[in-house]
Each structure stands twice: as C-alpha cells, then as structure tokens.
C-alpha cells in the first residue's frame with residue numbers, strides 16, 4: 001500500500017538535502033512511497049530561525065572559533081537537551097502547524113537540531129506516526145541527534161552509535177548502517193574519459209576538483225590560486241556551490257591552466273567521476289560520495305566540532321591528507337600527480353575500502369518497515385512528575401559541572417592554610 005513519508009531537513013549546508021534526496025530515490029525505486037521534503041527552518045520556524053539557511057554559512061565563516069566552543073558546550077546529552085527545549089519553546093506553535101498540515105505514515109529527521117523539537121511537538125498529540133532519525137554526521141556527531149523518543153536511530157559509524165549510548169539510547173533503538181549517498185554515485189558513474197568529454201573538459205589532463213560543501217565554504221579562492229601558481233600540467237574544476245560572490249571572484253581571475261568554474265552543480269557523480277583528486281572541506285556527504293567513487297581527497301578545512309572526526313576518518317584510513325594551508329594543498333597535489341599515478345591508485349583503493357554503498361538501501365528498508373507500523377500512542381503527560389525530574393537532573397548536572405572547580409578550590413585553600421600554618425610555626429620558632 002502507498003505510504004506517505006515526510007523528511008524533515010533544512011538547507012543549512014548541502015548535506016541534509018543530499019541525504020534526504022538520496023533516501024527518497026532509494027525509497028521510490030524500491031517501494032510505493034510518496035516522499036516529500038520540508039525545510040523546517042525556512043518554512044515552519046519563526047524569526048530568527050527561518051533565516052538559518054542563509055545565515056548558516058555566514059555564521060560558520062565569521063565565528064568559526066565560537067562555533068567550535070558552542071559545539072563543546074552542547075556536547076553533553078543534558079546541555080543539548082536543555083538547548084533543544086529552549087528552541088522548542090520558540091518553535092512550538094509552528095511545528096505543531098507543520099505536523100497538522102503535513103500528515104504522514106512516517107517522519108524522518110535528517111537534521112540534528114530539528115530532531116528534538118519535532119519529537120516534542122509530536123509527543124504533545126494523543127498519538128503520532130513512527131519517527132526515524134538518520135544521523136548525517138560521521139564521527140563527532142552532535143548530541144542533538146539523539147532522542148530516546150525516536151523509534152529508530154540510524155547511524156553511520158560505530159562511534160556515532162557509542163555516542164548515542166552516551167545519550168542514554170538503548171543499543172536496540174539504533175543500527176549502524178553508514179551514511180546515505182545517492183544511488184547515482186554507484187549506478188550512474190560514467191567512465192573517466194566519457195565523463196570529461198560530456199563536461200567539455202580536456203580528456204587527457206590530470207584533473208583536480210575543488211568543492212566546499214553546498215555553500216562553497218572555506219578558503220576556496222586562495223586554494224585554487226595556490227594550485228594555479230604551481231603552473232602544473234593539469235586542469236582544475238572549482239565548484240562554488242551556492243556562494244555567488246565566490247563564483248564571481250573565480251570568474252574574474254586569470255588562470256594558468258584550463259579552469260572550469262561552476263555554481264551549485266546538480267551532477268556531482270559525473271564531476272567526481274571525471275576527477276583525479278578532490279580538494280574538499282571535511283563535509284560528511286562529500287567524503288562518503290568520494291569514497292564510493294574511489295576519489296583521493298585533500299581536506300583543506302573543516303567545521304570545528306561536528307566535522308573534527310571526519311578529518312581523522314579520511315587520514316587514518318589513508319584515503320587522503322589534511323592540508324590546512326593553500327600552499328600545503330598545492331604541494332600535496334603536485335606530489336600525488338608526480339609519480340605516474342601510483343600514489344593516487346593506492347589512495348583510491350583505500351577510499352573504496354571505507355565506502356558504504358549499501359547504506360542508502362538499508363536506510364530505505366528501515367524507514368519503509370517503520371512506515372508499516374501503527375500509530376504510537378503517547379503516554380499522558382504528568383507535568384508535576386516531569387517538572388520534578390527536570391529539577392533533579394538540572395541539580396545533578398550543575399553539581400557535576402561545578403565539582404571540578406570546587407575540588408580545585410578545596411585543594412587551593414588547603415595549600416594556603418598549610419602555607420600560613422607553616423609561616424606561623426616559623427614565626428613561633430623565631
């Protein structure tokens with residue numbers, strides 16, 4: 001029987017939409033599924049959240065260190081829960097309206113921040129459809145992803161599952177499936193020469209492609225210029241994504257080698273198939289796509305916190321290198337291109353070893369199974385008990401948070417007392 005499946009996502013970066021589109025494709029190919037996507041921030045959130053998709057790249061660019069500090073602050077189940085509750089208070093009315101206007105047999109969240117508030121809104125109804133969470137961060141997954149109320153939480157790695165257990169989820173509520181990548185990265189991958197021909201690129205030249213996620217983040221221009229300065233025998237493709245200013249800047253520059261400039265591309269599988277090296281930000285979606293294609297990666301940047309672990313994932317598995325400056329990127333690329341492809345072949349093999357091509361199908365199967373389930377009857381809320389538990393948890397957390405400082409204070413005051421006693425004894429002896 002046809003089932004309606006509603007994805008909850010937002011265009012903060014390109015990864016959430018890409019994950020939802022990938023699963024949509026798999027669901028529609030395999031089942032009689034009617035799938036749609038909602039940008040929860042843009043379409044069902046009040047000011048200022050509704051501008052999140054536009055604001056997100058600016059925020060990460062201009063306050064990268066604060067972003068990292070924010071991640072650390074919210075990297076505990078309790079602080080994440082408290083922050084999500086604050087967010088829910090501002091979004092409650094609109095979220096309830098969203099569920100009323102978009103009935104479904106199953107809701108799927110592919111966005112960490114949206115997960116908890118959405119479940120809170122659904123929990124306020126007498127009954128609700130099953131709710132699946134598909135975690136689209138790879139390793140250092142934000143705690144916002146994990147909510148015990150979700151019926152199924154599908155994670156990409158064992159570390160992501162361990163973090164779920166830290167957040168008090170039962171192991172049986174979760175499953176390690178991998179990160180969803182669009183089926184076209186497997187099925188519609190052309191041969192390299194054919195891909196270059198169809199893109200109008202030189203068929204014979206070694207090719208580097210630079211991409212900074214859906215929003216064209218990080219020092220892409222400087223990195224492209226550092227590669228350009230080496231005057232290598234190669235061609236470069238630069239994907240600016242939704243970053244229009246970057247695209248314009250790239251288009252106005254002079255280049256020493258054939259250089260192809262794009263805005264947001266819709267055919268990433270073809271561009272990856274045509275490339276020899278991918279120079280990229282540590283976006284989880286892009287990394288997993290490159291692994292399936294067997295494309296060596298040079299990571300030039302990462303978003304602190306949520307993408308920390310992705311760098312380690314690539315480097316530790318020998319699928320690429322981390323080069324934090326444009327000059328290092330250029331030198332590494334020159335090195336890899338210099339030895340007649342041996343190094344590139346090794347890196348490509350390593351990338352394929354960590355690819356997760358079945359993830360999208362396993363996720364589609366899990367969602368379809370949940371869509372067959374009856375409505376979940378919500379327990380009647382006992383507000384007094386909830387309040388009591390909240391106060392207890394709050395007190396426990398703050399006690400835990402303050403304990404290290406209290407200990408330091410105790411040690412310091414003991415030392416001071418010891419010193420003043422010693423001084424008094426010394427004075428007495430005199």
Ligand code: UDP
Pocket residue numbers: 012013014015016018019211212213214215239240241242263264265266267268282283284285286287289
């Ligand atoms: N992407 C795309 N066209 C572009 C740039 C990026 O389709 O012009 C896709 C890319 O293939 C990937 C996603 O956008 O699927 C980016 O996700 P990732 O997790 O790498 O980074 P984010 O943008 O979410 O930070």
